[in-house]
Amino acid sequence: MSKIIVMTSGKGGVGKTTSSAAFATGLALRGFKTVVIDFDVGLRNLDLVMGCERRVVFDFINVINGEAKLSQALIKDKRIDNLYILPTSQTRDKDALTPAGVERVLNDLSKEFDYILCDSPAGIERGALMSLYFADHAIIVTNPEVSSVRDSDRILGVLASRSRRAEQGLEPVTQQLLLTRYDPERVERGEMLKVDDVLEILAIPLLGVIPESQAVLRASNVGMPVILDEASNAGQAYTDAVGRFLGDEIEHRFVSPQKKGLFSRLLRRSA
Amino acid sequence: MSSANQVAERDAPFQLRGNSFTMMVLKVNAPNSQDFFPQLNVKVRQAPNFFRNAPVVLDFDELPDTVVFDLAAFVAQVRAHHLLPVGFQGGPRPVQEAALAAGLTPMPTGRAAKLEVAKGPDPRAANPAATVTIEVVHRPAVVVTEPVRSGMQVYAEKTDLIITASVSPGAELLADGNIHVYGALRGRALAGVSGDINARVFCHSLEAEVVSVAGIYRVSEDIGSDFFKKPVQVFLREGVLRMDLLKTV
Numbered sequence: 062m063s064k065i066i067v068m069t070s071g072k073g074g075v076g077k078t079t080s081s082a083a084f085a086t087g088l089a090l091r092g093f094k095t096v097v098i099d100f101d102v103g104l105r106n107l108d109l110v111m112g113c114e115r116r117v118v119f120d121f122i123n124v125i126n127g128e129a130k131l132s133q134a135l136i137k138d139k140r141i142d143n144l145y146i147l148p149t150s151q152t153r154d155k156d157a158l159t160p161a162g163v164e165r166v167l168n169d170l171s172k173e174f175d176y177i178l179c180d181s182p183a184g185i186e187r188g189a190l191m192s193l194y195f196a197d198h199a200i201i202v203t204n205p206e207v208s209s210v211r212d213s214d215r216i217l218g219v220l221a222s223r224s225r226r227a228e229q230g231l232e233p234v235t236q237q238l239l240l241t242r243y244d245p246e247r248v249e250r251g252e253m254l255k256v257d258d259v260l261e262i263l264a265i266p267l268l269g270v271i272p273e274s275q276a277v278l279r280a281s282n283v284g285m286p287v288i289l290d291e292a293s294n295a296g297q298a299y300t301d302a303v304g305r306f307l308g309d310e311i312e313h314r315f316v317s318p319q320k321k322g323l324f325s326r327l328l329r330r331s332a
Numbered sequence: 333m334s335s336a337n338q339v340a341e342r343d344a345p346f347q348l349r350g351n352s353f354t355m356m357v358l359k360v361n362a363p364n365s366q367d368f369f370p371q372l373n374v375k376v377r378q379a380p381n382f383f384r385n386a387p388v389v390l391d392f393d394e395l396p397d398t399v400v401f402d403l404a405a406f407v408a409q410v411r412a413h414h415l416l417p418v419g420f421q422g423g424p425r426p427v428q429e430a431a432l433a434a435g436l437t438p439m440p441t442g443r444a445a446k447l448e449v450a451k452g453p454d455p456r457a458a459n460p461a462a463t464v465t466i467e468v469v470h471r472p473a474v475v476v477t478e479p480v481r482s483g484m485q486v487y488a489e490k491t492d493l494i495i496t497a498s499v500s501p502g503a504e505l506l507a508d509g510n511i512h513v514y515g516a517l518r519g520r521a522l523a524g525v526s527g528d529i530n531a532r533v534f535c536h537s538l539e540a541e542v543v544s545v546a547g548i549y550r551v552s553e554d555i556g557s558d559f560f561k562k563p564v565q566v567f568l569r570e571g572v573l574r575m576d577l578l579k580t581v
Binding site for chain 2: 211212214215217218219221222261262264
């Protein structure tokens with residue numbers, strides 16, 4: 062039985078696509094057949110982050126419109142077995158996402174895949190609604206700052222009222238928080254919200270804390286999901302988060318400041 | 333009650349039970365005014381379906397003692413506007429007697445005792461036979477056990493609202509009665525939205541954007557640090573919104 066996960070946030074620029082790419086890769090590394098779908102029609106980015114932008118011929122919208130077969134649009138990842146990308150259209154807009162079309166594609170995918178990961182666009186309009194409507198599970202990506210927390214709170218409300226599970230009175234969409242771009246030193250200085258502050262407002266289980274890391278931008282620019290950068294804090298944090306998602310008991314790391322001093326830094330780098 | 337009695341009641345030709353009904357109150361301030369019925373007409377025309385044959389209670393409480401008017405003709409005029417006067421509240425003695433004679437039922441005023449004392453002896457006390465007791469049927473509160481998120485709005489119509497989780501910034505709570513938040517209140521909470529000045533807001537941690545009782549409100553900026561993030565009740569006293577710390581065990 063396949064599971065549909067939506068990576069969503071309300072706010073833009075918090076790391077949904079980075080997290081989608083990392084998470085899908087992590088699930089595939091754990092042996093699950095996984096597909097990650099870009100719902101950000103017109104602002105296509107997932108293919109860049111996944112490093113498959115030069116192999117896009119047909120896309121999600123073509124499949125919805127019956128212009129291409131699903132197998133033609135799915136791109137198999139070159140690095141990881143079991144990992145597929147369904148890119149979206151850069152020339153169309155969100156209106157191309159019809160509920161019936163999205164449902165049909167998800168139904169077809171669920172016959173083949175263990176996990177279907179939907180990378181939501183920002184906002185609470187059609188694109189975001191379509192990406193979360195069919196979800197079984199939601200990962201809420203939030204930055205430790207008030208506007209992001211408020212937007213995440215809004216999206217949680219939308220999940221509770223406008224998802225298919227809510228509308229049909231089924232078990233509610235399960236939810237977990239992924240706190241990204243967390244900088245423990247700035248938190249210590251009072252410039253950022255603490256993990257506990259965010260959890261207090263959002264009141265959902267914590268899936269993981271991804272530290273602010275230069276590795277993220279570096280990985281994006283070379284088209285490699287950051288989870289594959291095993292030396293980086295961010296990569297390790299995503300690996301932990303995937304483990305927790307699958308039920309492993311893993312302690313949260315990267316939530317308090319690193320010890321100062323060149324020696325400990327060198328040690329951590331190589332760890 | 334024994335089961336035998338219950339069976340007997342079921343077979344009885346009638347049953348007598350209490351019930352409560354919501355009725356509009358038509359506050360009669362100046363029955364002789366030239367503008368009274370033209371203005372009533374305008375009001376009724378705004379929502380003819382809503383007002384058609386709606387039962388109303390005539391409130392004579394604000395009538396001056398000296399007023400003289402033909403109550404029977406007045407009631408007939410109100411009926412002509414498709415409102416059905418069924419009862420009355422308060423008013424000078426002659427008006428009350430005329431209303432009783434016209435077949436209207438005296439209704440309990442439901443006002444604070446203080447006001448009645450100020451008006452002298454309770455008019456109903458002088459006429460105990462006419463006093464009716466209406467059993468108020470319990471109207472259950474609206475209970476929400478999940479967090480109320482930003483952008484959500486919850487309205488408890490004609491009752492209390494109880495939230496056993498936190499209320500996020502950007503969420504809005506509305507109730508005709510009281511609002512209880514057993515968690516942090518970070519959004520807006522408007523109690524007594526239909527005008528109940530006795531409604532209150534209770535919360536475990538007051539961090540609200542706006543709190544209001546019967547339209548009298550206070551914004552976050554004006555909530556002093558004495559009350560911020562504290563268990564607080566908010567209520568009206570003499571038309572002023574007041575806050576009290578709740579004693580916690």
